[in-house]
Structure formats: structure tokens, C-alpha cells
Amino acid sequence: MTKPIVYHIPVCPFSQRLEILLALRGQMDAVEFRVVDITKPRDPELLAKTRGTTALPVLETADGQILKESLVILRYLDEVMEGDSLRRDDPYEHAVESMLIAREGPFTMTGYIYVMNQDPAQRDTHRDKLLGLYKDINGFLMEHNPDGTFLFDDFGLAEAVFTPMFKRFWFLDYYEGFALPEGPEFDRVRRWHAACMAHPATEQVTEEEIVKLYYDYALGAGNGALVAGRTVSSFAFEPEWQSRPWPPRDKYAGTASDRDLGLVA
Secondary structure, eight states: OOOOEEEEOTTOHHHHHHHHHHHHHTOGGGSEEEEOOTTSOOOHHHHHHHTTOOOSOEEEOTTSOEEESHHHHHHHHHHHSSSOOSSOSSHHHHHHHHHHHTTHHHHHHHHHHHHHOOOGGGHHHHHHHHHHHHHHHHHHHHHHOTTOSSSSSSSOHHHHHHHHHHHHTHHHHHHHOOOOOSSHHHHHHHHHHHHHHHOGGGTTSOHHHHHHHTHHHHTTOOTTOOOTTOSSOTTOSSSOGGGSOOOOSOGGGOOOOTTTTTSOO
């Protein structure tokens, strides 16, 4: 039987959601992943499938239908795969996890705008906005499961949605020195965050990989775009990220060269 195909960027957090789901369900072979190089123009065949859109991941079902948007794909796979679904069966509990998932969009956008900021005078503004969202999530978790670790009794759909973002925000730790403050306003979300990061189903990426590949994001250039004065994107497949040196932490001092970043021989 033909498998569904996911066209993706390996390090993409939206794709990692699907990998986490498959790992939790013990069905990593249920989907075929095909890598897309975002530093190059999209394949016309793929563009024809997506009707011209370039956002990834994209899922092609076994009968050739196309699904877009990672949350849509995540919920679809959760429903069609054999075995117990990741989403909560109880309608009220599913509504609660959906309310938490609804907070992910602003959370992710704020973190990405923060890392791409190029104005040192705006650092505190971006930090405070992200902390405000963490505080809001802390309050939500306190309302629904104050003494627990996850939203409910175990790693679930909301955790699969948020954990890839927590992993990507390693770039904020590295390039902005971001950390959650101590205190009750953040204790519950810190516990949740730590448990999500440590879960064995979420080990598809490492901090080193994120910091190296997302260096250009820290310089304000996303989605494979080139930084001024450079000829190779930090998202390039070659040389492999493992062979490159760690980038400089000071993102406000200007870009390191392609050679210093290990992007050219």
C-alpha cells in the first residue's frame, strides 16, 4: 500500500510535530518524508501539487490528495493511523487542549520576531512580550492541572504542538541570553517546558543543530534567504552542520563570513 508523503524541511518545527506524533504512536514508517531544500527554487512538480504555495510541510495522501498546514496534517494523521489517538477522547478535555494549542501561534510568532530583531534597543521589548505569553501559559496550566507536569496525565497533543517551538527557542537562549525568571509566575510552565524537552519522543533535533542552522534567522534573514555579504545560507545542506563551528553569539555585531561559519571550504 502506498504511504502518505510529507514534503518537509528536516529541521522545521512544524514537521517535527509530525515526527513526534509518529514516534509516540510507534509508527515512524507509516509516512514517507521527502526533503525539500529551501535554499533553492521549489520543484515545479511540487508547486503544481500545492497550487503554487511554498509553505511546508505538505502532506500528499495515498490517493494523491494534498493537505497543508502542520496542525491540520497533525490532526489528520492522529485520526487515520491505527491505535489510540494522541488527542483527548473526552470532549471537554479536548476543548481544553485546543484552547492551549490556540496560544501557540502568537507564542511562535513572538519568538521568531524576537530572534530576528536587529535593533538592540528593542531587545527588552521582545523579551517582555515573550515572557508575558509564558506567564499566560503558566496561568492556564495552573487552572487546569496545577500539580501536574503535562497539561493532563501524559505527553499529549498540546505537548506535540509546543515542544518543537521550545526546541527552536534554543536560538533565543544562545543569541539573546533568554531564560525564564525564577518565581511562581513561571514555575508551572517551567516544569511543563522541562518535561516536554526531556521526553524521548522529541529527540529529532539538538541544540547545536538549531543554533547553527538558524544563525541567519538571528541576522534577520529567514526561510533560506541570504544575509547581505554572504553567498551561502546557514540552512544549506552542505557542508553538514556537524562539521561547522558554532556561530558567534553576538548577533548584533554583523555576520560572520561564509568561511568562518564553515559554509565553504
